[in-house]
Amino acid sequence: MSRYNRVFKLQLAKLCETQSSASLSQEYGVSARQIRYWSQVFRIHGENSFLHIGKPYSSAFKLKALKKMHDQNWSISYTSVYFDLSSAAILLQWKKLYDSGEVTKFIPQKKGSQPMNKPTPKPADQMTEKELREELKYLRAENDVLKKLKALAQAKQEQQEKKQSS
The missing domain is CATH 1.10.10 (Arc Repressor Mutant, subunit A)
Structure with missing residues (x-):
């Protein structure tokens, strides 16, 4: 989204026809370069500018x-x-x-987070031995991570219970 709305840009572009961009810059707090840019757009596109x-x-x-x-x-x-x-x-x-x-x-690109496209796994009977070994390795690693996460959560909960009891 633009910092300045269309009406404001049109207003400054029109004023730039009779006033300097430097004086408008001081008055409105917009860079003179930006005002000159808007003025050029307005000269070419007129009232249809900034759409x-x-x-x-x-x-x-x-x-x-x-x-x-x-x-x-x-x-x-x-x-x-x-x-x-x-x-x-x-x-x-x-x-x-x-x-x-x-x-x-x-x-x-659409803004915001994109949904993860997880590849659909092949049935085990269609996988090669190498693919099966890689999947087993991945699943074991995933299982280890989940176990560690559960252990951390339990330790945190125990620590909070100790603080509350003392």
């Missing part, structure tokens, strides 16, 4: 923005203004991912 309709951005949109920037030889700042991104930092991040070959990370 961010396609959020989270699709991988196709991200590639389109990077391709347009490359084909038109635009700066990161101008490209982010043209596509009405919330900041140029987003586009810079996409460019770094693209340049490093990590295009698969362009797919929008």
Whole structure:
């Protein structure tokens, strides 16, 4: 979520047409650079600025923005203004991912914790001896951890009972 709401951004972008970004920065406590960015977005998109309709951005949109920037030889700042991104930092991040070959990370991720996808175990009669041994090793380790956890819980409970009785 954005720190500043859309109405506030529009207001400052409009004021920037008649006042300097430095004076607006002092008056409203927003960096002059940010105000100039909003002003540029407003000049291109007008009242439709700061809507961010396609959020989270699709991988196709991200590639389109990077391709347009490359084909038109635009700066990161101008490209982010043209596509009405919330900041140029987003586009810079996409460019770094693209340049490093990590295009698969362009797919929008859901926020919050993801459910763990536990692989469904094969039936024992379909497992090789090596797989059976590995599973046995894993289950023994898991059992040891649970035993230690239970012992710690019991020790803690005994310690609390001793404190209460004294």
